Amino acid sequence: MERKKQALLLALPASLALLLFFIFPMIYILIRTLAENGTADFTAFFTDPFYLDILWTTLRVSLISTAVSLLLGYPTAYYMARTPSRLKQAMVIVILFPFLVSAVVRSYGWMVILGTNGLLNQFLMGLGLISEPLKILNTETAVIIGMIHLLIPYMILSLVGVLQSIDPNVEYAAYSLGASPMTTFTRVIFPLSTPGIISGCVLVFTMSMTSYVTPKLLGGSKFRMMATMVVQEINVSFDWGAAAAISYILLAVILAAVVLLLAALFLLRRRRKKAVAAKRETSVPPAEGPAPKR
Numbered sequence: 001m002e003r004k005k006q007a008l009l010l011a012l013p014a015s016l017a018l019l020l021f022f023i024f025p026m027i028y029i030l031i032r033t034l035a036e037n038g039t040a041d042f043t044a045f046f047t048d049p050f051y052l053d054i055l056w057t058t059l060r061v062s063l064i065s066t067a068v069s070l071l072l073g074y075p076t077a078y079y080m081a082r083t084p085s086r087l088k089q090a091m092v093i094v095i096l097f098p099f100l101v102s103a104v105v106r107s108y109g110w111m112v113i114l115g116t117n118g119l120l121n122q123f124l125m126g127l128g129l130i131s132e133p134l135k136i137l138n139t140e141t142a143v144i145i146g147m148i149h150l151l152i153p154y155m156i157l158s159l160v161g162v163l164q165s166i167d168p169n170v171e172y173a174a175y176s177l178g179a180s181p182m183t184t185f186t187r188v189i190f191p192l193s194t195p196g197i198i199s200g201c202v203l204v205f206t207m208s209m210t211s212y213v214t215p216k217l218l219g220g221s222k223f224r225m226m227a228t229m230v231v232q233e234i235n236v237s238f239d240w241g242a243a244a245a246i247s248y249i250l251l252a253v254i255l256a257a258v259v260l261l262l263a264a265l266f267l268l269r270r271r272r273k274k275a276v277a278a279k280r281e282t283s284v285p286p287a288e289g290p291a292p293k294r
Contacts, residue, residue: 026251033244041245051229051246058225059253061140061215062208065147069155069204070197072148077159077196078189082168092160095153103150107217110146111137114218138220146214151207155200162196163189191272198265202258209254226250 033041045051080091098106113119114136121133136142166189174184212227219225224232226246233243 026248029244030248033241037241041241042249044242045245045249054224054226054229055249055253057140057223058209058227058250061144061147061225062205064144065151065208066201066205068144068148069152070201073152073155073200074159074197077156078163080156080160081163081166092157095156098149098153103213104217106150107146107214110142110149110218114142114145137218138223140219140223142218143215143223143225146218147208147211150211150214151204154203154207158200158203159193159196162193162199166192191268194265194268198261202261205257206254209250 076091080088083091111118115121116133116135116137118137120136121130124130125133170188170192171184174188179187210227211225212231215223215225215228219228227250230243230246230250233239233246
């Protein structure tokens with residue numbers, strides 16, 4: 001009981017800061033928006049194909065960025081979890097090094113690489129693989145590339161801690177029982193690493209949905225996502241009601257995605273517990289009856 005009280009006291013300052021600087025302002029803006037315009041801004045969003053297309057674009061970019069970050073980050077995280085400590089520390093430093101550079105600077109770096117006269121087009125044209133420059137900058141592809149480069153460290157760091165906690169003897173036991181590397185991964189490693197996968201996906205998806213700098217710089221003026229539309233409604237259209245509606249719709253979509261991922265994690269754990277319990281029941285030999293009397 002004392003530990004719970006101490007934990008609550010430690011969490012109290014952060015909880016108060018969250019209430020004062022996030023929840024209360026959000027509630028105030030929502031009440032004021034509904035008081036002034038009612039649900040007109042929300043209805044206009046869902047009845048306008050222009051806004052719906054922006055919502056779908058944001059979801060598509062975020063889902064692709066999350067999936068590619070998981071595919072590229074999982075092998076890297078697994079290798080880091082199974083390497084010696086010195087090499088692991090060096091890899092962590094390499095992964096954390098981009099955090100020392102602003103997202104604006106990194107986006108400008110990709111503009112130099114992906115531009116019409118950028119390094120990538122010059123390299124491909126020098127090899128004779130293309131005859132004219134590729135149109136990559138100011139497209140959705142450029143935004144996805146920038147998102148992956150920006151967010152993949154979060155996926156790796158989320159996975160490393162979980163994979164590192166998996167006992168290597170579990171893998172050795174699976175190999176000794178005749179399981180192939182693929183079977184060991186699908187039946188042992190992957191199920192045990194689902195908490196890290198869920199947390200990494202939630203983090204990357206949320207940051208992709210709310211990203212502003214990367215879509216603005218790499219997507220150009222014609223490419224729009226939800227976060228860029230909020231800024232445009234405030235600074236260009238001066239429509240605070242529409243900006244608030246877009247913000248709350250974005251928040252609702254993110255919360256729905258997080259709830260779905262957490263529900264998937266809960267169902268996977270529940271299914272795993274049932275499977276383990278069923279195996280234990282089948283492996284227990286039947287109780288022997290009393291010995292027959294002579």
